[in-house]
Amino acid sequence: MEKYQKILAVIDPTTEEQKALKRAVELAKKTGAMITAFLSIYDFSYEMTTMLSSDEREAMRQSLINDRIQWLNDIIDSIDHQDLTIDSKVIWHNRPFEPIIEQVLKHQYDIVIKGTHQHDKLKSVIFTPTDWHILRKCPCPVLLVKEHSWPINGNIVAALNVGSDESEHQSLNVKITEEAIHLSKLILANIHLVNSFPGTPVNIAIEIPEFNASEYNDSMFNHHKEAMAKHAQSYSIGEEHTHVVEGLPEDVIENLSNELDAELVILGTVGRTGISAALIGNTAEHVIDRLNCDVLALKPDGYVSPMAE
Template sequence: MKLQRLLVVIDTEHAEQPALLRATELARQTGAELHLLQVDYHPKLDGGLLDGHLFQRIRDTLVQQRHADLLASVAHLSQEGLKIEVDVRWSKHRHEEILARVAVLQPDILFTSAHPGNALRRLLFGDASWQLIRRCPVPLWLVHDAAPRGSNLCVALDPLHSADKPAALDHQLIATSQALQARLGLDVHYLHAQAPLPRSLMFDAEVAQEYEDYVTQCHHEHRQAFDALIARHAIDPGHAHLLDGFAEEVIPQFVREHNIGLLVMGAIARGHLDSLLIGHTAERVLERVECDLLVIKPAGKG
């Protein structure tokens, strides 16, 4: 994983900028360039009674002022020796502007501050963080808080591809985690969460009698696949954890108990309706997890 160019989304709705703080820390350790993107919009300046020319002048003046303000706010980082570029855009559709900049810049990582909302808010308003999880083609680092919650890194794997993830994605996640480990000196844990069908769904008496055999076989298959994946990458078995339970329940618990500051997960693009109603495992985990989340798509996928 290259760490040469980092794109950071500036949050105009909050005073704190956790994404900028985390990206700055990474840039100091790796020498990466920082590209800051701020997307502004105000509905009262979107046409209305103002003619097009006047609206354009007001918007341009505002963007220029915001650009100057942002540049001044990071001047101390430039003086420190970090390479920084600042870009301020005007757009009603924030995530679309971010994705357009990603397509042009091709950053190694996109940083944005995460402010998870409830499911209804996400359904109605399409929060930019959720849109980026679904559509961002480059690794997406969602920063939970300004201060890191832990000092270790954790990678969530899916060796049986139960979430329709391609087999290569797990290897991609491991390679990314090992690159971060080498560059940042992090302690890395690898985990896989597996959960058989609950007993409550076994209504047929004959099937229910075979339930224990099914659970044993299910665990054996997951253990075998997980161990084979870990062995292929020469990972210390003491840092490999097979968890029993649903990912959105056991992963946040593991994060709390093992001082995890960054959770690395894979995500695949689905159809629009499926994403809207069901959501990715990464989305459900983000709603509950209390650390940063690095979401990675299969190579060549958006």
């Protein structure tokens, strides 16, 4: 059974260029998935017109929704999607991420695909609050799409945490690797596993003169290298496709994905709730901010969205 049977493609109301929908079609052509093109709209001025009765307001809202459905259907018609089913759905809501996650919870979508915006001058990607909310709270995988294409024989980078004994990290490593293998077969790409590890904390080296920093670094490197080799072997991934590098994850992953001109980076967002959800194991957010390719963010097994409660 193919994994991605139901795709929710988030439509960007500010542009005709719908990267997420195009990527969804690209994926669905390989998996036969059904796609829902989903748009959430809101116009504050419609809520403020006290002159209007609630019926009149509702009628104005509905005409705006109908107008957007027509616009969306025209966009769908302009994309080559023969033999694929694409439904459109437009909802009036003032917080765009909420209806997206509600749709996932209600209709069991397998993946959410959303485009990101590029800052014209800085050429870096701007993440909106909506993007972060979806990454933190969406129970299914989230694919954030940039301008990069997915050529055959490209590269997928799977960002792991193999040095950790925590069961959540270990099960996430399995999930990320299996996802990379699955997608590499779909889009005919090569897999690279990457793991960063921290160097010597500076304060230790200063406070304890006899502390041997290079010995410490060597043993850290060896520990991660062995863990990576064991993990890669269990999936028959060759050593030349594994990368263990000292440094911050955001630097290591960014450098490797640039070096390989990767199409896609797959990483885990450790699903926390409460206060720490605001800091989703923030490694993921720092990494995502810096990447110039698509990012697929996965949650650990058993993650429950705070919006499901």
